[in-house]
Amino acid sequence: MLLTVLAGLLTSIFIIPFGKIIKSKWSILLMLLPLGLFIYYLRLVPNVSLGEIFLQSTSWIPSLGVNLDFKLDGLSLLFALLITGVGTAVYFYARTYLKGHPYFDRFFGYLSLFMSAMLGMVLSDNMLLLFIFWELTSISSFFLIGFNNSELSSRKSAITALSITGMGGFFLLAGIILLGNVAGTYSISELLHARETIIHHAQYPLILGLFFVGAFTKSAQFPFHFWLPGAMKAPTPVSAYLHSATMVKAGIYLLARFDPILGNTPAWSYPLMIVGGFTMLFAAGHSLLRVDLKSILAYSTISALGILTFLIGLGTRDAVIAASVFILVHALYKAALFLVTGIIDHETHTRDITKLSGLRKVLLPVAIAGFLAALSSAGIPLSFGFIGKDLIYEATLHAQPSWVILLTTLAVLTNIGLVAAGFMAGIKPFTGDLPSSYQKIHLPYTSMWLPPLILAVLGVLFGLMPHYIGELFSLRAANAMFGADTKLDLKIWHGFNTVLLLSLLTFGAGTVLYLFNKPSLSKSKWVHRFKTLSPEFLMQRITAAIFKFSEWYTSTFHNGYLRSYHLKIILFAEALLAYKLWLSGPIDINFYNLAMLSVYEVAIVAILIGALAMMITTRSRLTAVVCMSIIGYCICVMFVFYSAPDLAMTQFTIDTLTTVLFVLVLYKLPPFLNLGTRKERYRDMAVALGFGLILCMVALQVHHEPIETATSDFYGSKAYLDAKGKNVVNVILVDFRGIDTLFETVVLSIAAIGVYNLLRLRLKASEKE
Structure with missing residues (x-):
């Protein structure tokens, strides 16, 4: 069954390099895909009609409970035959209907992808796998509905269909996760044995509501029905396939499949x-x-x-x-x-x-x-x-x-x-x-x-x-x-x-x-008079309101100024930390238990404060960058004092690289800084002092919290035995959090490439203007 599901996906991929050949004389080969799949499932009809059920399981992401589990019973076979049988008719029909169309090959690529998504959905025996194919039907149908992309109405209809069905998919995913947590499994077959647990659970009504939204949006039930008439902007083969035997039946299939699990209760039936x-x-x-x-x-x-x-x-x-x-x-x-x-x-x-x-x-x-x-x-x-x-x-x-x-x-x-x-x-x-x-x-x-x-x-x-x-x-x-x-x-x-x-x-x-x-057209116009009462009009008003809010939000929080982003991020962090401190109650600090400061620490702090004072008062960009590097190196020395040489080396490397990059990027800018108005400076000073004060209070409170060593003991015991490394920090970064480190490395590499390209950029005189 897995191969039949992947057949359409593989076909759509192969169409990309061989599109010209398919357009010319070999398009008849495309018809073999749905016809072959239809014959495959048709030959299984006698077995299934006698009560036989076919199961296939392939491990995929077992840690998340997602496996390629497929089940062929009477319900999935009925839908599989409709998908492939009607698909065969549509393939033969479309081959002539779209003959000579410049996107002929692209159409069959989308159609093959959609057929794979529908087959995968009706054959899935894992809820998360079902959802993946569910969303793939929405995405592939978006391309089919908007196939005539030069027409505004087609693009609008495709976006509407994707928005409505995509919203339903979001709710369905929430329902699937809740149902999986309640039943303790994402296997649809196993859910049948957990029916009593599910329907008597406190979250049962919420699960039903989420499933209903998913099914109603996909199968065009009121008030989500209006996307389907709009989708008729698609070529007729698409309308025949999506809206008779496949996509709009997806919601019906969902309800039918989960009827024995969630149904036969008033909350389901009414x-x-x-x-x-x-x-x-x-x-x-x-x-x-x-x-x-x-x-x-x-x-x-x-x-x-x-x-x-x-x-x-x-x-x-x-x-x-x-x-x-x-x-x-x-x-x-x-x-x-x-x-x-x-x-x-x-x-x-x-x-x-x-x-x-x-x-x-x-x-x-x-x-x-x-x-x-x-x-x-x-x-x-x-x-x-x-x-x-x-x-x-x-x-x-x-x-x-x-x-x-x-x-x-x-x-x-x-x-x-x-x-x-x-x-x-x-x-x-x-x-x-x-x-x-x-x-x-x-x-x-x-x-x-x-x-x-x-x-x-x-x-x-x-x-x-x-x-x-x-x-x-x-x-x-x-x-x-x-x-x-x-x-x-x-x-x-x-x-x-x-x-x-x-x-x-x-x-x-x-x-x-x-x-x-x-x-007559007069009847259609009469219906149009009530448009302001329709769900479509209401959805359009909501969409307009969302756009308006998005414009305000973007202009306010994403105005393109880096200093604005920094200010908002720090303010949010301050508010969050201050709220947490307020919830935790008064801080009991015994200053007599704090260690005495050494002369070396006092000297380093004095240098740091001096560099900080010079950085915020100088008008020279280069001086400010040098002061920032001095502050970083002071922190490196502090790490050395507290027996953290690995952190000191990391801090030293980052500060050196940052300083070099700042100098390379800023050397062509005007040599003097614009420190802003007096009001802006006082504002920034207040935000900075507040942030420092809150972090100081957090550090003092953490210092008096009881020490929990469970995490450090775990890594200490596992680092050498399992990862064969003596440096625990390195082992955590490379082995236990290897994926995080990999992506961090990728991000830094992309940033470095971007900086390098900016430095090598040579604009023409016309481009500079």
């Missing part, structure tokens, strides 16, 4: 039912007011994601079965409709359904794909969508008796809207008379119209043999979500009952709504 229920009805209504095909599909996608969230929140056996089937149903018809929309846009250069009609006469295979996908979306009998809608109604009708009417009504209204929206996207452009401007349109390459046709036909074929499809794909997924055997058994015909009546009512009402709902 928020999911409320948010999912509102989202699905809200988005279904919005889809009817749009005229852009992608916008219609975007809002219907949000509605479908709301349905899945709602079903997971409901949490009953019937609801889990419905969710496991609807995941597959939605991926098939939505991917097909997106690809059909791309063909329409590619050939007619418009997605406005008020301008589209009669395209069946010139795009017959595309029209067939659109019709079949729309009928599956509507849940017509003998389609897989019919099975999915039946199961949704089964779930609502078997809920708590007091909620049956409310939940069923909510589901019926939502599905009526989705029926009409599916017809608007899949049927409306192909019916009616063909405008004269579209008479010369021709059918695109087979590689463009065949993938949506296959997906749409599968939506019908699966509906004709639901029992086998359920046994192979949905049963084990439902069991993994439910945490027990759901005994899933899909059938074409359940007889005349309430569920069938509701399905027929939904189809009929949705058809009538489609016929009487006349899409």
Whole structure:
């Protein structure tokens, strides 16, 4: 499994040096990646359908509890097949759709990286590993959504999507860390055995809230839904892949995977039912007011994601079965409709359904794909969508008796809207008379119209043999979500009952709504009037406020003056140390216990004070630098007095190097210092005296603290035996804190290189101006 996860990443890396070859004649090789992965996981279906679970573990960072642990069960297999299967269709489609595009190779690099991230996420059996892939999906989707980077709207949509999903990732990481601390493990499989400990812990509600934010942002639940319609600025293959079977389903997968661990409690169920229920009805209504095909599909996608969230929140056996089937149903018809929309846009250069009609006469295979996908979306009998809608109604009708009417009504209204929206996207452009401007349109390459046709036909074929499809794909997924055997058994015909009546009512009402709902720009403008009440507008206001605060903060604390930075850092340190001293209470100092000063110490301190006085009064830069070096050398001598020759040598080396660098850098500056105004000098004097006084008090208090030797004893006993070194300080720096020393060395090396380049810099006369 690890190799399949890394395959897309390695492919995206190899595309960099071989991009020109791929653009020219070898692009067909890219199709082998998703196709090969799809075949690999497809051959595992019989084993998994019999209950077999595949595990793979590779040590990565065991000290942090992060290992490359992968698990393939029914749920992860269902998502892996969707990721690779729909990915295969999108790869073939995009090869023609983007033919001749200057960033053709870059697109497939991003797409391969995204596919790897999604596979890694659904296969991960370690929460920290899952989070890494979770964030990688956000980053790679940012590049895909903003693929048309010359357009401002594409860049804005990409940033919005990254901001919302990135924020959700931050909350999810916090939830994962809390959950790992509570359960004592980051292994998802082991979390199942710690369920009782988790749900009875005081931090359980906080963990749920953090997980909900992560899932809701990624799967576009209200009020985080607005990034998904904006992401439709991406090329159509991206929309088809990210928003039908992959990225937007990541949040659904997260909820489904952790349902047996965190679910089946009121704190889990009610928020999911409320948010999912509102989202699905809200988005279904919005889809009817749009005229852009992608916008219609975007809002219907949000509605479908709301349905899945709602079903997971409901949490009953019937609801889990419905969710496991609807995941597959939605991926098939939505991917097909997106690809059909791309063909329409590619050939007619418009997605406005008020301008589209009669395209069946010139795009017959595309029209067939659109019709079949729309009928599956509507849940017509003998389609897989019919099975999915039946199961949704089964779930609502078997809920708590007091909620049956409310939940069923909510589901019926939502599905009526989705029926009409599916017809608007899949049927409306192909019916009616063909405008004269579209008479010369021709059918695109087979590689463009065949993938949506296959997906749409599968939506019908699966509906004709639901029992086998359920046994192979949905049963084990439902069991993994439910945490027990759901005994899933899909059938074409359940007889005349309430569920069938509701399905027929939904189809009929949705058809009538489609016929009487006349899409127009006036409806879209009417919705725009309420923009100030939308979450998107609120988020924009918050963003503007953050920018304003950032400008103030930057101009105040990061104004580019080194003296300003020093002053603020020292003031902050003074405040922190003074607060700590105040908390510790009065300082009890017995001056009689302090050692007597020797004549050598008095002499060195006198020299130090004299150098200090000269440094702050002189107006010569060179004199000030020399005085600083004298102060440093005095401290070196003090270290020698107190038997610390290693510190003395370090201090001597640093002071010498600093002095040389100061002289080299400052020798071209004016020879005299500008000491500032009298007010600034008094201010700096007060800050310096305060800092010195506080450090003196800290030193006196530390002097009277009881000595703890546990740390020094540890290093003293381990230095020679384990690190084979007699100098404990050197052993600590090189062995015990070797990584810190390495990075310190790197930082100093970079600084030295920067100084050297500044000294060697020779500007032209025009550059100096």
